[in-house]
Amino acid sequence: MATSERTYTDEEVEARLKKELPHWYLEGGWIRRKYKTNSWKGTLMVINTVGHLSEAAWHHPDITASYAWVEVRLMNHAAKGITDKDFSLAKKIEEVVHWQPGLEGGALEGCPKDDMRFAYIKYDKPKA
Template sequence: MKKLSESEIKEKLQEINGWEYNENAIHTTFEFIDFKDAFSVMTRIAFEAEAQQHHPDWSNVYNKLYISLSTHDAGGVTENDFALAKSIESIIQGE
């Protein structure tokens, strides 16, 4: 998988709301009603990430979920990261 240029990344970010690029990854934060809702969404994202064989760097504090995506093998952001980001957005919107 080819690492995307910064201009390619910025162009693709226009397709997904709430994500930003910095520190060689794309990032977002989601806030839920409580921990149970956050964890439930994390579980659904985990199954999708496994299906795509592409796993996020993430953390959760109570009702907040912080996600960073980059492709370590490519040394930066690739199409795989945007595919997973779009899947995550679909999961969130299905809430």
């Protein structure tokens, strides 16, 4: 039997986004994030990543895409609002899409930064 999930007020959502997911925003009842990519290849990689994570979590976003961007929108359809599921999935999407192994050190070096043939996502600039 399904249990009802707590939905957050707009003020609570905005406060959590500011603290936990600063590149996401609330609009029209959805939490949203637009990822900029370098090409269609990058757009498809982001879509597939979001699709895999969403299916594994059994919580599915709406996605809109174009040649060089992907917009992800999350809202718990069953609860008719923003719930902990939305925040949890948004955090996992953010973590995986923006993962840069070259910054961590270790055996995984990451994509070559000086050759645009391998570029696929435009990473957010670090906050000062």
